[in-house]
Amino acid sequence: MFSSLFGKKSDHPLADIKSAMALLEELPRNDAHKMLMELTEWIESVGDNEDFKLEHQFAVLRLLDEAAQPCVRKLVREYFAPQELSKFQENRLWLLLVNWSQHSSNAYLAVFDRYCNGDKGASAVKAQLPLLAARTAHALNGYLKHVSAHYGPMDPALWRKVARLYRHAEQQQYLDARVELYSGAIAATTVRGELAELLGWYGCGVGTLTPLSMHLTERIVGQYSGSVTVTLQQTADSLFCFDLESPAAPLRVKAGGRVQPSTRFVSMAAMQPKLEELLKELAKNTVPQELNLGGNYPVELVREAAQYLLDYLVDPPLRRSPRRGIKVSLKVANGFGRLMENTDVGLNFNAEQPLHWEVEDISASGFRTLIPTQGADGIRIGSLLGIQPDGVAHWGAAVVRRLMRDDANQLHIGAEMLANQVAGVTLGAGRDEEQHALWLMAKPGEPSGEARLLMKVDAFLAQRSFQTSLGDKSYLLMPIGLDEKGFDYDLARFRVIEQENGED
Numbered sequence: 048m049f050s051s052l053f054g055k056k057s058d059h060p061l062a063d064i065k066s067a068m069a070l071l072e073e074l075p076r077n078d079a080h081k082m083l084m085e086l087t088e089w090i091e092s093v094g095d096n097e098d099f100k101l102e103h104q105f106a107v108l109r110l111l112d113e114a115a116q117p118c119v120r121k122l123v124r125e126y127f128a129p130q131e132l133s134k135f136q137e138n139r140l141w142l143l144l145v146n147w148s149q150h151s152s153n154a155y156l157a158v159f160d161r162y163c164n165g166d167k168g169a170s171a172v173k174a175q176l177p178l179l180a181a182r183t184a185h186a187l188n189g190y191l192k193h194v195s196a197h198y199g200p201m202d203p204a205l206w207r208k209v210a211r212l213y214r215h216a217e218q219q220q221y222l223d224a225r226v227e228l229y230s231g232a233i234a235a236t237t238v239r240g241e242l243a244e245l246l247g248w249y250g251c252g253v254g255t256l257t258p259l260s261m262h263l264t265e266r267i268v269g270q271y272s273g274s275v276t277v278t279l280q281q282t283a284d285s286l287f288c289f290d291l292e293s294p295a296a297p298l299r300v301k302a303g304g305r306v307q308p309s310t311r312f313v314s315m316a317a318m319q320p321k322l323e324e325l326l327k328e329l330a331k332n333t334v335p336q337e338l339n340l341g342g343n344y345p346v347e348l349v350r351e352a353a354q355y356l357l358d359y360l361v362d363p364p365l366r367r368s369p370r371r372g373i374k375v376s377l378k379v380a381n382g383f384g385r386l387m388e389n390t391d392v393g394l395n396f397n398a399e400q401p402l403h404w405e406v407e408d409i410s411a412s413g414f415r416t417l418i419p420t421q422g423a424d425g426i427r428i429g430s431l432l433g434i435q436p437d438g439v440a441h442w443g444a445a446v447v448r449r450l451m452r453d454d455a456n457q458l459h460i461g462a463e464m465l466a467n468q469v470a471g472v473t474l475g476a477g478r479d480e481e482q483h484a485l486w487l488m489a490k491p492g493e494p495s496g497e498a499r500l501l502m503k504v505d506a507f508l509a510q511r512s513f514q515t516s517l518g519d520k521s522y523l524l525m526p527i528g529l530d531e532k533g534f535d536y537d538l539a540r541f542r543v544i545e546q547e548n549g550e551d
Contacts, residue, residue: 059092059093059096059098059099061089061092061093061107067107067110070089071110071111071114074086074114079117079118079121079122080122080139080143082115082118083115083118083119083122083143083147084143086111086114086115086118086147087115087143087146087147087150087151089111090108090111090112090115090147090150090151090154091150091153091154093107093108093111093154094108094150094153094154094155094157094158095157097157097161097166100167100168101158101161101162101166101167101168101169101171101172102168102171102172103168104157104158104161105158105172105175105179108151108154108155108158109182112151112182112229113229113230115147115151116229119144119147119189120341122140122143122144123144123262123341123342124341124342125140126140126141126144126196126258127196127258127259127262127263127341127342128259128342129259129344129345129348141193141196141197144189144193145190145193145194145197147189148186148189148190148192148193149190151186151189152183152186152187152189152190152208155179155182155183155186156183156208158172158179159179159180159183159212159215162176162179163215176219176221177216177221177224177225177226177237177238178226178228180212180215180216180221180238181226181228181236181237181238181241182228183208183212184209184212184238184241184242184245185228185236185241187205187208187209187212187245188241188244188245188248188265190205191205191245191249192261192262192265195249195253195254195261196258196261196262197258197452198254198450198451198452198458199451199452200451200452200453200454201296203295206289206294206295206296207294209242209245209246209289209294210289210290210291210292210294212238212242213238213239213242213277213289213291213311214291216238216239221238222237222238222239223237223238223239224237224238225237228241233339236272239277240272240273240275241272242277243272243275243276243277243313244265244268244269244272244275246275246277246287246289246297246313247268247272247275247286247287247297247313247315248264248265248268248269249296249297250286250287250296250297250298250299250313251264251268251355251356251359252359252364253265254449254450254451255428255448255449256355256428257427257428257429259348260348260351260352260355262340262341263340263344263348263349263352264352264355264356266338266339266340266341267322267325267338267340267349267352267353267356268318268356269339270338270339271318271321271322274315274317274318274321275313275314275315275317275318276313276314276317277289277311277312277313278311278312278314279311279312280312281300281306281310281312282312282314284314284316285300285312285313285314286299286300286313286314286315286316286360286363287299287300287312287313288300288310288311288312288313289310289311289312289313290307290309290310290311291309291310291311292307292309293309297313299363300312315360316360318356318360319357319360319361322353322356322357322360323357325338325353326350326353326354326357329346329349329350329353330350332346333346334346334349373407373409374405374406374407375405375406375407375409375414375436375437376403376404376405376406376436376437377403377404377405377406377416377434377435377436377437378401378402378403378434378435378437379401379402379403379404379432379433379434380401380402380432380433380434380442381402381425381426381430381431381432381433382425382430382431382535383431383501383503383504383533383535383536384535385401385433386431386432386433386442386444386469386485386501387471387483387485389401389433389435389442390442390469390470390471390485401433401435404416404418411464412463412464413445413448413461413462413463413464414445414461414462414464415449415459415460415461415462416459416460416462417457417458417459417460418457418458418460419456419457419458420452420456420457420458423458423460426447426450426458426460427447427450427534428447428448428449428450429446429447429533429534430446430447430533430534431444431445431446431501431533431534431535431536432444432445432446432447432462433469441468441469441470442468442469443464443465443466443467443468443469444464444465444466444469444485444487444501445462445463445464445465446462446463446465446531446533447460447461447462448461448462448463449461465487465499465501465538466487466488466489466490466499467488467490468488469485469486469487469488469501470485470486470488470517471483471484471485471486472484472485472486472500472515472516472517473515473516474500474502474513474514474515474524475513475514475515476511476512476513476514482502482503482506483503484500484501484502484503484506484515485500485501485502486498486499486500486515486517487499487500487501496542496543497527497540497541497542497543498522498524498540498541498543499530499538499539499540499541500524500538500539500540500541501536501537501538502536502537502538502539503535503536503537504532504533504534504535504536504537505537506537507526507529507537507539508526509526509528509529510526511526512524512525512526513541514546520545521545521546521547522543522544522545522546523543523544523546524541524542524543524544525541525542525544526539526540526541526542527539527540527541527542528540
């Protein structure tokens, strides 16, 4: 049925239907990596070819894109796997996926631009304009997700592309035209829905998440994208705003802020009850079958992603204390083991030397610094950091909460302070073997009679109490709960009961 679309004037290998179909038949379907690499090259060449008739170009892109989707889904499952990948696997998969999403979005945008410019054959594409714009938005969302997963710099042009798509669909009144995005899609979608998903997901502070949490939150938002709205008017439920004339990443709506006619408002209020219902199902230790996450994931990981989104909608995070431009030099130890080595228990004088960071942006609750990427091995969201400012005798503890790479290949690190001072303690529990931990000295305003301890990962048990000493005093530590589980540590909270020396 495509025979009327494909002309033979071009010498491009895909200039006629027979060669296009032959290409798809010859692709290495048993090798998703190789197949996606080849399809990326073909879709790039088709997107750059303006010799094709416009409807011809769009039809070829659709064929290639449809053929690529099984590969994309497979490789996304591999990249966003619950198990940690080797650096080689991670980089290989990421390059394949980010190249595909970049070139497919560019190719669709090339067709979209040709249509908007009134190129010959535009009238033949008009009926399929909602599908063209929806696929373009979907591809842009994929590119945004994969760049975010690498904490890379976001090209400002991406937001201009989003604004151009939205404005055109709004003006031509096809924002809410329902289309089947791909063959066999479970549900129809719209241009508004695809763009609302992109803006709503990215607006929820994804730079503070691990790549796996980014994937899970993106899939959950996509599942409920019909609950995300983009409107002309600001309402009490408006969470983010996006300016079509000066496009940039979606911003949190500020009460009383100046509103421009070009501003559009994103609300996710209707998603709140859906997330609450999802969390009830997850509390039964099962992931609902209708929740399409693109793979199988542990219930607890899904619950954490859903809870993160709900918390963001109910009570968006705010900076708790002002930052100050004070330059501080820090010694930095990355990881629980390295931090332990620098305390007064379990000393290891053959340990690696600490890193040295210069911090110029600091507050009572955390700090931000900038370091070369090549000096950031092992630094990721959730990394535990030991820090010791120059001239200070003791070590403190912090956790990496935000990462971003810039165009100069430098890594911006935002860290939350857990404690300005930690002390090594030895924990005993009856006949169990003793273990070392770090006692976080309380900060002003924290509850009295409680203590937070950093322990090796999986060491905390809700039914196990410990005895320990700090200074010249002995304590019984009774478990309250686990505040956070990191890659190599448990952050646990205990009730503290001071004991007389010799008391059991």
